[in-house]
Amino acid sequence: HAYTTVPDLIGAMDPSFISYMKNSIKFVMKTSGFGDTFIDEMVMGALRTNYGQNTDIPGFVGAVSIAGVQPGLWAVKGGNKQVPEKLVSEAQVQVIQGTVVSVQLLQYQGKNYRVGFFDAEKKEQFKDYDIVIVATPLHDEVSEIDFEDFPSSIENFPQQFHKVTATFVEGVPDPKYFGVDNADDLPNSILTCNDSILVNSQDKKADVFGNPTDVYKFFSNTPPSEDDVKQMFTSKKDIRMATFMAYPEYSTVGEDLPPFVLHDQLYYVNGIELAASAMEMSSIAGKNVALLAYNHWHGNLEKIDEPYLDPALEKDKTEL
Numbered sequence: 317h318a319y320t321t322v323p324d325l326i327g328a329m330d331p332s333f334i335s336y337m338k339n340s341i342k343f344v345m346k347t348s349g350f351g352d353t354f355i356d357e358m359v360m361g362a363l364r365t366n367y368g369q370n371t372d373i374p375g376f377v378g379a380v381s382i383a384g385v386q387p388g389l390w391a392v393k394g395g396n397k398q399v400p401e402k403l404v405s406e407a408q409v410q411v412i413q414g415t416v417v418s419v420q421l422l423q424y425q426g427k428n429y430r431v432g433f434f435d436a437e438k439k440e441q442f443k444d445y446d447i448v449i450v451a452t453p454l455h456d457e458v459s460e461i462d463f464e465d466f467p468s469s470i471e472n473f474p475q476q477f478h479k480v481t482a483t484f485v486e487g488v489p490d491p492k493y494f495g496v497d498n499a500d501d502l503p504n505s506i507l508t509c510n511d512s513i514l515v516n517s518q519d520k521k522a523d524v525f526g527n528p529t530d531v532y533k534f535f536s537n538t539p540p541s542e543d544d545v546k547q548m549f550t551s552k553k554d555i556r557m558a559t560f561m562a563y564p565e566y567s568t569v570g571e572d573l574p575p576f577v578l579h580d581q582l583y584y585v586n587g588i589e590l591a592a593s594a595m596e597m598s599s600i601a602g603k604n605v606a607l608l609a610y611n612h613w614h615g616n617l618e619k620i621d622e623p624y625l626d627p628a629l630e631k632d633k634t635e636l
């Protein structure tokens with residue numbers, strides 16, 4: 317079964333998730349009986365770590381964020397990057413390295429869409445397809461794809477993305493910066509719960525095989541200055557920094573989310589990120605879009621949106 321909108325997919329998992337999307341996590345947790353201290357410290361700490369934001373964000377992404385700070389999370393030995401690598405090898409697909417710049421609706425040819433892209437040698441190329449699935453966020457400052465000759469225009473969606481900086485330092489942290497006297501008292505993970513603090517969270521990293529390292533990673537909503545890093549670490553061997561558009565800015569609740577279908581056989585996976593951005597959510601959306609494309613292609617319309625009701629189970633119902 318597949319769904320054409322994000323709320324329909326999420327509501328099919330559990331109808332109460334719809335109200336989570338329409339209210340802030342603060343409201344959802346308060347009305348579920350949680351106290352202010354738990355919300356302002358634990359929930360806020362989880363939100364700053366995972367989304368660099370605060371407890372005004374919608375309850376659904378807030379709940380995903382709390383799921384992300386529970387014990388028992390796991391990673392793939394050798395690195396999570398193997399997930400997409402194995403998807404490609406298992407599916408035996410042909411990967412073309414390049415940057416997609418346009419999708420054009422074809423009116424009279426055998427195929428439906430013409431995809432324009434710059435290949436690895438920066439040469440412009442075009443290829444025609446029956447089905448196109450966009451799996452990159454269609455938002456300003458994240459991607460730029462022109463959709464040409466569609467009966468109604470397809471533009472980037474209006475929501476902004478949240479810029480975050482991940483700083484990796486191989487070195488010795490200054491325990492005093494975090495309010496403790498000696499290094500042994502410094503926890504491996506520090507989640508901060510105050511919007512005005514530079515550091516959203518800090519973590520002592522293991523390598524991708526689980527071996528301990530002397531590398532610390534901290535997230536911040538603005539890039540740290542050299543002086544900031546000097547105050548945080550008494551010595552450092554190496555420092556790397558990456559600033560990136562990490563996930564949506566979840567400032568408003570109850571806003572319209574992008575659909576999974578942009579045109580007849582043109583699909584969009586990343587709308588799910590406006591409900592909650594996580595690789596787990598992308599897997600769910602990816603599977604939904606694959607099923608949607610399959611069901612459309614084979615005319616299985618009863619397997620789209622409205623859950624299929626077995627007529628045999630309907631026999632007890634009588635006409636009004």
Ligand SMILES: CC(C)=CCC/C(C)=C/CC/C(C)=C/CSC[C@H](N)C(=O)O
Nearest residue numbers: 365366380381383384519593594596597
């Ligand atoms: C969708 C479900 C059921 C679970 C996902 C829970 C999860 C792992 C959420 C975190 C998602 C996220 C955006 C993480 C950002 S990086 C933060 C990470 N803890 C780190 O320190 O690198």
